[in-house]
Amino acid sequence: MAEIIVEHAVKKFGKFVAIDDVSLTVDDKEFVVLLGPSGCGKTTLLRAIAGLGMVNEGRVLIGGRDVTYLQPKERNVSMVFQNYAIFPHMTVFDNIAFGLKMRKTPRDVLQERVETAARLLHIEDMLDRRPGTMSGGQRQRIAVARAIAYDAQALLMDEPLSNLDALLRLEMRAELKALLGRLGATTIYVTHDQIEALSMGDRIAVMRKGQIVQVDTPTRVYDLPVDHFVGSFIGNPPMNFMRASVQKHDGALQARVGDLYITPPDYMLAALRPYEGKDIYIGIRAENTEVLSQPGAGALPVTVEVVEPLGAMNLLTILIEDNVLKVSTHPDFPVVAGGQVWLLFPEAKIRWMDRDTGRAITPELEQVVA
Amino acid sequence: MTEATVRSEVGSPAPMTQAVQAARRRAKMRHTLRRASVYAVAIAIALWILVPIWLIFTMAFSTPQDVRSFPKPFYPSPFSTDTIEFFLNTEGVLRSTLNSFIVAIIALLLSTAIAMPAGYAIARFVFRGRDTIRLGILSVRAFPVVVLAVPLAVVFIRLGMFDQTYSLALMHTALTLPTTILVIASVFMGLPYEFEEAAQVFGCTRLQAFWRVVLPLAVPGIAAAAVLTFVLSWNEVFAAILLTITNRTLPAQILYNLDKSGDPYKFAGGFFMLVPSLIFIFFIRRYLFSMWGQLNK
Numbered sequence: 042m043a044e045i046i047v048e049h050a051v052k053k054f055g056k057f058v059a060i061d062d063v064s065l066t067v068d069d070k071e072f073v074v075l076l077g078p079s080g081c082g083k084t085t086l087l088r089a090i091a092g093l094g095m096v097n098e099g100r101v102l103i104g105g106r107d108v109t110y111l112q113p114k115e116r117n118v119s120m121v122f123q124n125y126a127i128f129p130h131m132t133v134f135d136n137i138a139f140g141l142k143m144r145k146t147p148r149d150v151l152q153e154r155v156e157t158a159a160r161l162l163h164i165e166d167m168l169d170r171r172p173g174t175m176s177g178g179q180r181q182r183i184a185v186a187r188a189i190a191y192d193a194q195a196l197l198m199d200e201p202l203s204n205l206d207a208l209l210r211l212e213m214r215a216e217l218k219a220l221l222g223r224l225g226a227t228t229i230y231v232t233h234d235q236i237e238a239l240s241m242g243d244r245i246a247v248m249r250k251g252q253i254v255q256v257d258t259p260t261r262v263y264d265l266p267v268d269h270f271v272g273s274f275i276g277n278p279p280m281n282f283m284r285a286s287v288q289k290h291d292g293a294l295q296a297r298v299g300d301l302y303i304t305p306p307d308y309m310l311a312a313l314r315p316y317e318g319k320d321i322y323i324g325i326r327a328e329n330t331e332v333l334s335q336p337g338a339g340a341l342p343v344t345v346e347v348v349e350p351l352g353a354m355n356l357l358t359i360l361i362e363d364n365v366l367k368v369s370t371h372p373d374f375p376v377v378a379g380g381q382v383w384l385l386f387p388e389a390k391i392r393w394m395d396r397d398t399g400r401a402i403t404p405e406l407e408q409v410v411a
Numbered sequence: 412m413t414e415a416t417v418r419s420e421v422g423s424p425a426p427m428t429q430a431v432q433a434a435r436r437r438a439k440m441r442h443t444l445r446r447a448s449v450y451a452v453a454i455a456i457a458l459w460i461l462v463p464i465w466l467i468f469t470m471a472f473s474t475p476q477d478v479r480s481f482p483k484p485f486y487p488s489p490f491s492t493d494t495i496e497f498f499l500n501t502e503g504v505l506r507s508t509l510n511s512f513i514v515a516i517i518a519l520l521l522s523t524a525i526a527m528p529a530g531y532a533i534a535r536f537v538f539r540g541r542d543t544i545r546l547g548i549l550s551v552r553a554f555p556v557v558v559l560a561v562p563l564a565v566v567f568i569r570l571g572m573f574d575q576t577y578s579l580a581l582m583h584t585a586l587t588l589p590t591t592i593l594v595i596a597s598v599f600m601g602l603p604y605e606f607e608e609a610a611q612v613f614g615c616t617r618l619q620a621f622w623r624v625v626l627p628l629a630v631p632g633i634a635a636a637a638v639l640t641f642v643l644s645w646n647e648v649f650a651a652i653l654l655t656i657t658n659r660t661l662p663a664q665i666l667y668n669l670d671k672s673g674d675p676y677k678f679a680g681g682f683f684m685l686v687p688s689l690i691f692i693f694f695i696r697r698y699l700f701s702m703w704g705q706l707n708k
């Protein structure tokens with residue numbers, strides 16, 4: 042019912058295009074995470090949806106209503122501001138209750154909602170205090186509580202947990218997700234935190250330089266990035282990319298990385314044929330590379346440069362020609378820096394990318410074009 | 412750098428330590444000197460202002476005989492309110508004090524009422540000619556009233572507004588408005604726009620956002636600006652003399668009688684001119700500091 046639709050939105054600041062023809066549909070009750078590097082226009086997009094700073098072109102629809110030219114008040118959205126914007130002259134209670142008071146909510150309902158929101162964010166002890174002297178994390182929680190208590194059709198959250206310590210963030214993430222599920226609010230959630238994005242979002246929208254590059258489920262964004270940028274932006278460590286040349290070898294089309302020849306899976310052959318004699322990128326996730334401590338069939342011998350124990354796994358840094366590779370192993374895997382291991386690249390886990398455009402080479406796409 | 416690190420870096424520790432200590436002594440000396448000179452200047456400025464004020468206070472609370480005597484006493488002995496009483500009982504003083512009050516209050520109200528929206532517009536809206544208007548306001552401030560004296564008097568006489576309390580109040584409003592607008596604009600500029608935006612998202616119209624969020628936060632600053640207006644009007648004498656004859660304000664009255672009266676009258680008058688300003692400035696000094704900080708930005 043309350044889906045958010047942005048159609049071909051353009052937002053300019055003078056000559057600078059902050060939002061460049063963005064279209065995005067967030068379904069009713071859906072939780073979409075907006076992810077992208079600093080300055081890519083995430084806040085600008087949220088503000089455009091909220092009605093703060095009108096779009097120069099395009100439309101915004103909320104719940105089937107064209108709100109492009111409506112005031113923020115008339116859009117029935119709620120928002121967590123990146124800089125909190127909680128009111129210093131009001132108590133925490135009045136801050137959280139602000140929107141409800143404006144709507145003339147009955148006193149008992151208001152009281153209840155404020156207290157619920159405050160409890161969820163662990164600020165129920167501070168309701169009588171003024172935010173003036175509070176820490177960034179406390180203010181941020183007030184801002185989130187205010188947004189949740191308001192109960193709008195659409196909830197826009199701009200890095201709502203960015204200022205909390207790791208432990209609190211972990212807890213808040215789960216509780217927020219559960220609560221938002223119960224409320225059934227349509228949510229757009231901006232974050233820099235990869236784990237937050239992957240764990241909370243029904244879908245992730247990846248932005249870059251004012252454009253939305255990919256909108257997909259977390260697993261697809263992680264597994265099947267549409268281009269080099271998404272692959273190297275999502276995931277920690279990001280996807281490894283190696284320069285490879287496509288050539289005929291032993292009568293079949295193969296990708297050569299260093300001394301290693303990788304045979305593409307059959308469904309990729311047609312798509313890769315036009316690249317014969319050219320260079321491409323092949324991408325593979327750290328955990329999809331198989332690391333062997335002994336030589337194996339088709340395995341590439343490499344030297345380990347760095348070993349980083351991360352607790353749940355060990356991260357190895359490996360150089361293959363001038364490509365830096367990060368691969369992960371079980372923490373018990375026996376290896377030291379300078380030691381030798383053998384790598385296997387499962388073909389099905391390899392992502393193939395055009396070197397010039399950075400875009401993924403996919404079988405479907407090629408067939409559509411052909 | 413601590414001595415320990417110096418020592419560990421250098422082979423022969425003893426002479427190096429001495430050099431470091433000498434350098435430290437010199438730095439300390441320079442620091443002390445700099446502070447001393449700052450204090451000296453500050454004390455000089457303070458004395459420059461405080462000595463006359465002290466003199467006025469002393470005189471105002473001495474007996475008229477003491478005031479007329481020479482050399483004058485440096486503190487009230489005996490303490491007496493005779494001089495003040497004498498001044499207050501002088502013909503026209505009470506009425507002109509009341510006039511001053513009325514004029515200053517009207518000027519304060521009008522000036523604040525106009526400067527609030529004007530200052531808000533300058534602070535928040537990007538409109539064509541905004542900078543020109545700002546500059547215009549500043550240059551009005553620099554414009555000498557003396558030049559306007561005769562035309563103003565003529566206009567006021569023609570309009571039948573001459574020698575009226577309210578017309579002087581209008582004049583003072585016009586004179587103080589530039590300052591008030593700029594001060595109030597700087598108060599609004601100091602408030603993040605995000606507060607208003609948040610209020611708008613949570614159900615306020617622009618106007619409601621102003622009333623509920625901006626105004627409460629701006630009130631101290633606006634009050635300071637209003638008080639400034641009051642003090643400016645209270646002390647203003649040129650327009651007061653120019654535009655009124657029977658309805659004189661206090662400074663006009665004092666100035667008018669200055670050469671006809673003795674020292675007790677002058678000092679008591681000075682006291683009455685000074686006190687309201689001092690009281691007000693005492694109460695708003697915190698805001699004045701923060702405002703000037705912002706104006707300097």
Ligand SMILES: Nc1ncnc2c1ncn2[C@@H]1O[C@H](COP(=O)(O)OP(=O)(O)OP(=O)(O)O)[C@@H](O)[C@H]1O
Binds near residue numbers: 081085
């Ligand atoms: N009011 C404005 N005037 C001019 N340029 C602006 C304005 N607001 C944002 N921009 C520019 O638009 C671009 C996008 O800004 P935005 O705040 O949306 O980035 P963001 O993705 O939210 O970044 P971050 O992750 O750091 O919060 C930036 O380059 C910024 O400089």
Ligand SMILES: [Mg+2]
Binds near residue numbers: 084085
């Ligand atoms: Mg942002």
